[in-house]
Amino acid sequence: MSLLEPVFSDSATVNELVSACGHDHVSVMEPDRIAYARDMWPRSLISQRGGSLDRPPDVIVWPANTEQVAKVVRVARRTRLPLIPFGAGSGVCGGTLPLRGGILVDLKRLDRVLKLDQDNRLLRVEAGIIGENLERELNRQGFTCGHFPSSIYCSTVGGWIAARGAGQCSSRYGKIEDMVRLLTFVDQAGEIRTSATAPSGCEPWSLNPLLVGSEGTLGIITEATIVLRRLSPDRWLRGYRFPDVPSGAQAMRLMLRMGLRPSVLRLYDEFDTLIARPGPGPVDEEVGESLLRSLGGKVGSPLKGLLRMSLPKLLMAPNILNRIVNLLPGGCLLIVMQEGPEEERTMAAEIIADLCRSRGAVDLGEEPGIHWWKNRYSISYKQSPMFASGAFVDTMEVATTWDRLLPLYRAVRRALSPLAFVMAHLSHAYREGCSIYFTFASAARDDAAAAGLYDRIWEAAQSAVIAEGATVSHHHGIGASKQRFLVRQQGEAHVLAEAVKSAFDADGLFNPGKLGLRGIDKREAS
């Protein structure tokens, strides 16, 4: 039976959904079902490039408000159909793939700003609002969320919360879980629940921390109250070139532990520095060309020949490419951004400049910082040409404490070197530790081989992460891609996660087959 075979032989269920959401806001049509059978998980993109389709939802609904979502949940409960909450579909882990079909609940019509509460600096919004639309509205009134994921143009507030996301300024403003104060969600009975209204950390016993990061497995988040901040119009941007990753990482650690709160600290390793710095880079042209230019006269003719090969060909020899990086002369670029009142900016700028100099860094002025600022959301859009050329690229963001950071960096690089070309940057730095954002690219002879290689890459990378005691994710979430690693890391404590799932979702209807949790129709799980 084809995956696209219509599921509803009679229209009773569809009619119930239509009476919940309205006639124009329910679809069982093939183009819609195909469109919602994917998100931005590279594994899906490889399969689709190879002509295969992941399991589509049986029906898509576009409710207009929390009450309509509650009605949809009650239909699902009666018919025992899975429910998959959906924001903007820009997740990179397959979190919204309807692995077992069911009702896909697109929340984008829940896009209202309900209350901009200046007195309490709180913002109440519906979950489906797109981040950039929200920011523009807030900026007009002199405010900001302080949450800037690179997906801000194509992600929603509900998606940020469900995936426990982080924005580029999380070192200063925190991750989304630090910003959420109140959630409204629809539970398994189709009841609308709201946690108590209270300022930061005052709830004696709140369900919010469970829902943040639950990726749709415990209920459907429909509204959120998050903290609101006065827009900081002035910022200090700077670039420093460090001799290497260890010296730069040490400087970052010292800044944070002396109590500074820079909004952005991003330390690119040698190859990632090539991409981040101003001027044409390997994303805009052939990787080899850029490398050749950077290496100058340092490499002999055979290597030059290699580097002139096409990108996919080049990526089929990742070990050679990874070793070439050691020859790069560029050092490691650190981008710093400081906000806050003028006194704080001035004080921070002086301390940071001293500290970077004392660790052997060269001050590159404000240009690298301004370049990063201008291009801060564009990098993700540059992956399409890689896929179009037949190669693939993916990213892995993991985190650990400072003492384990460099061992983690080296272990993941070592594990991936034979399989993919790897680069990385440190970002999302906190007092106790930091995230590492790995980018890896590879290619295989055809899409089936690429899919196999992709799986081997993740197995190798995450095995290294778990062995080093780091987290399997920092802000992309778990989705379908990392769930087996999450379960491996949880170990025996996974039984407690299952127990919470049972409590919130006895029938297993909420986004089944995710986070390694039991859900309806387990035998069909991929």
Next chain:
Amino acid sequence: MSLLEPVFSDSATVNELVSACGHDHVSVMEPDRIAYARDMWPRSLISQRGGSLDRPPDVIVWPANTEQVAKVVRVARRTRLPLIPFGAGSGVCGGTLPLRGGILVDLKRLDRVLKLDQDNRLLRVEAGIIGENLERELNRQGFTCGHFPSSIYCSTVGGWIAARGAGQCSSRYGKIEDMVRLLTFVDQAGEIRTSATAPSGCEPWSLNPLLVGSEGTLGIITEATIVLRRLSPDRWLRGYRFPDVPSGAQAMRLMLRMGLRPSVLRLYDEFDTLIARPGPGPVDEEVGESLLRSLGGKVGSPLKGLLRMSLPKLLMAPNILNRIVNLLPGGCLLIVMQEGPEEERTMAAEIIADLCRSRGAVDLGEEPGIHWWKNRYSISYKQSPMFASGAFVDTMEVATTWDRLLPLYRAVRRALSPLAFVMAHLSHAYREGCSIYFTFASAARDDAAAAGLYDRIWEAAQSAVIAEGATVSHHHGIGASKQRFLVRQQGEAHVLAEAVKSAFDADGLFNPGKLGLRGIDKREAS
């Protein structure tokens, strides 16, 4: 049957506990059982003054480490005896009362500092260490927790976490839930569980937020990793006299929303100001004397006569006492403490001084601040004379957003005025809102009447709190005293709390009868 009747007709269970914890660390003796039948909940203190005893535990154990705790839990599981985790017994809500008997697990022998990790600024400790002992050890090495509850001499790290506590500097350092990074706990199966090691907010899906504030109902916390801070040797302390509570509250709100991070902001209302300011105050002598001195020539002879009555007599006319406060000339004292690097202290001091002046405040210099600092842990010890005199006193710490703060203050005062003498201060201020710490004192003709009055006071106060949409607690926890109000506030969402409880504690053995949750032997619940 007397409450102190021995529970164990044979010694099989006791022998099992002895083989878990050692011979000297298990007791079924009457003096021990009586000692552990109470904490610092004033309701218990009133009953005991009246000669009645709350239900004691059947047996007390003093395990030495996590493994021994796990063994004790396995004994309880087999024998279906309740388990009550116990820190230092200074809780004021009856959280450790063994309402249904069982095994009281005193964790004070788990008092080791396991790792002071300077690289990552993390501290690993056992749950039973007393706060002040820990601080002294950290201070010797130049560090601090930044967590200073007024109970610091008689509370443990595990107690802070279990009750979701706050220290006096929470405006700068956060509440305990903001500091916890990793917990080790013993679950219902007697298994030792530890959440994943990760820096702030990096766990994709952590059980920590559930355990923080669970008050022993989900498992027994035995070790914790919390953030560590460099000791800040210098501090700026100051007192300001505001015309009234609204002008002072407005100044606090403005400081926080402009991004300042003072460690302490405490605004005392007119009567609380009498107690907080330097010099002899009503806690050290008769309430009436102090009032008389403050009122000067403003009151006529009949009132003077009233104020010369004994404290319990005086408190039997709370309405009059509460109205007298309106005549007080003192204004409202704001205590400010700022830490951090010199530049931050200087900048904050200037901004705060300007802001207070612009709101009509008088600068009182550093003396009121220094007075507060020196006496910051002593206030709680001054309640004994009140109880000894036949009166009673209690405190209620609730929180809400800034816009609702003054209505909350007025509503609680109005509800309590006929029943108790009330004073309050605002402390634990955050960007979105603030806590109000009410102190109320009253007296009745005998202890039975006092117990009844005490219950009416709490019913009136918490009903006002819930009607105003505030939290039923800010940092004292729920315990036995507030559980019915917590359940009322949770409303229908309480079913989700029950579901989590079932998941973690299927047999209902962990601290049954608390947080309004189902537990073993519900029909016996008070």
